[in-house]
Amino acid sequence: MNENVLEVRNLKVRFGKKVALGDIDVQFRKGESVVIAGSNGAGKSTLLRCLAGVIHPDKGQILYAKDVPREKIAFISDGLSLFENMTLKQGLDFHLRTFHIHDPDESFFQQLKFSLNQKIKSLSVGERTLYHLSLLLSQKPAVLLIDEIIHAVDPYLREKFLEAVIEAIDKYGTTMITINHTFSEIQNIPERVLMMEGGRFILDEKSESLKAKIKKVVTDVELPAEIPFVFKKESVVGKEYFVYPFQDDFRRKYPYDFQSLELGEIIKALIGGEYAKKRMS
């Protein structure tokens, strides 16, 4: 369980003058599910594309474990790269050839119930996403890199998508690294949250302990200065404080209702906090 599947050292990427990634160090363990969160332009996609080998970093190393060959690393982003004039069957054969996969797991295709003789262009965006995912799962991936793709998928296919991912995690002990803005369905999957801002990590925490550390207080008065908060929202109705880091004795000392939050709301508050900081500076 504690074996690293992937290690990143001193990773730096620049686009012209803009620093996309500034000195990133991070490890990922075998079988772990991680979500990378952060505002737009924080460097999430650049990092994921480096891990996938799509872009070469200017500096630093990306080290996969010895038992993870290239064809066990699967990457999917919203710029789905599929040849539209191929049939689904041709697309699969092409994928298997390109990535030198000799013993594919095609069970994910059977679950989809698509006719393999239709052309890829006849699929809807959501169906294509699911088709692309099953191409990747046929690789029996050791590492699955998902760059925010479920926003275009309808609720029914989203569930199918999620079930396929859950099956892969259990079947192959896949390490899943995702970028997500849409959280409602997947929120109980990630075990670890990485927050990025300005090309760096600003937070690396287990989901459960993050949940314990951030609480919401709705009130119409100012919070005492001893209670730290990352973000505050004001409206005519009242004030919402996102308390972080929360300590258990706050409950004893203060008469507020400290509410627990879902992962999606927590990340929204953290991102909001970063935007608030930017406005101040």
Added chain:
Amino acid sequence: MIRFSIDSSSSVPVFQQVIQAIKLEILSGRLQNGDQLPPIRELAKILKLNPNTVAKAYYTLEEEGFIESKRGSGNWVNTKNMKLDSFRRGMLEDEFRLFLDRALMLGAGLEDIKNLMERYAANE
């Protein structure tokens, strides 16, 4: 089969919620000695949980002696050597403490709570 859902905004960790739910099924008698639990992958799919989370819950239940895992064939309820009554009492006490906390927060006195219980008992 198991009837429960996960509260994602609860401060109780998800794997603890799974443990509690399965214990409740066992203590209430809906799951009995020798019954088979759903496979990890299936329960994870139904509840939309990470299979590692379900596995952790099953492992804890096995450690506590509620279930038995047979390699290759699945997980089974095993309450042969358990004192279910004392577990039931323990769980009741936990639930009661939670209720009392909330009731006292509302400013209820012990007398109010007693009256309420008597009224409900009379209606049953």
